[in-house]
Amino acid sequence: MFKIGEFSKLTQVSIRMLRYYDENNLLKPAQTDPFTGYRLYSVEQIPRLQKIIFLRDVGYTVAEIGAALKNWSGDFMADQLKSKQIEVQQLLEQEQEKLSRIKTALDSIKKDEIGIHYNFIIKQIPSYPVISLRRVIANYFCEGLLWKELAELTNERKIELPVTEQCFAVYHDNEFKEADVDVEICMVVTKAVAVDEPLCFRNTEAVAMMACTMVYGPYENISGAFRSLAYWLTGHAGYRMKGKNRQICHRGPWNEENPAHYLTEIQIELEKVN
Structure with a gap:
């Protein structure tokens, strides 16, 4: 079972929308903790949410x-x-995306889920300067605009960056966000560099266990x-x-x-359960 924040991140649906679907009887929590009142969701609910x-x-x-869910097959x-x-x-022309989704759904209307399964490996990630x-x-x-800003700032300030080929983004929110996303983009360097705000030199946190997978194709596949x-x-x-989770764009x-x-490589931090 997953807490609502965990389920939000895993399904890429905001907590606000999950609560909305609960209130409108479209997707009720699998369980509600009788002591804390926390909503708990299960993996079996993902196909219905999709x-x-x-x-x-x-x-x-x-x-x-609601009517469609009751009459999904047939x-x-x-x-x-x-x-x-x-x-x-x-x-x-801006409605073409809806047409594509309907065509896809017609091909898979009798299936329990719409999506692709990915293989995960566990990595140990060191600290990086x-x-x-x-x-x-x-x-x-909008993350691409952030990388563009980083390049412009380093060029304007004539900062010589002893960079490696490693770059990644850190997502600091604890849930999926539809707007106002807290993102930190990072370029790995070989030595300390003096920079001014809004740039920052720091050593990232080492992570003992990261669940990692590769996503091929457009960014829409990441969800x-x-x-x-x-x-x-x-x-x-x-x-x-x-x-926090990280993302590395190799291509x-x-x-x-x-x-x-x-x-794109997706990295999600894990811990062992006692």
Whole structure:
């Protein structure tokens, strides 16, 4: 079982939305602790949550989502999605993403889940000396602007950075955030460097156990890796999440034109359960 903050990070759905789905009887917690009142969720609820998110993103109301969940299998849902497909085809160019989601859903309408499973390995991560820039940004997809700002600051101040090829981002929030994301980007250096704010020189924390996996393709695929970690943790009861997660972009917009060829490493800190 996962606390609501843990379930939020693993499913990439904010705590606010999980509470909203609870209040509207779309996704009730698997259990509620009778002493603390904490909401507890299970991995078996992920497929239902994915269906809710899919239906929400293609324009279904709360009432329509409730009806669809009750009639997910069979002609009713297939007819509903075909009708929505025709509607989306008539919208402007910005609605094309909805059309793609519906086509995908029609192919997998009778499946219990929509997603990809990832393999995880456990790594020990040492402390690194880094030059970092930490800001609260609009959303996760704005991280590229943060790297651009870091490059501009070092160029403007003529800072000579004895950098290695290692760069990564640290996410300081304890939950998935839809907006106002606390991100620190880090460039590993070979020696101490004097910098002024907003830049910072520091040694990152060593991590004894990191669950790591590679994500191929566009950044939208990253959420699937977090969902897979929920299944992995359920099958490895001796571990639980701890601390912050990191992300390393091995191939991205700066060295790869095709998003289908992006390569991103996800790292989530773990600890052993006694």
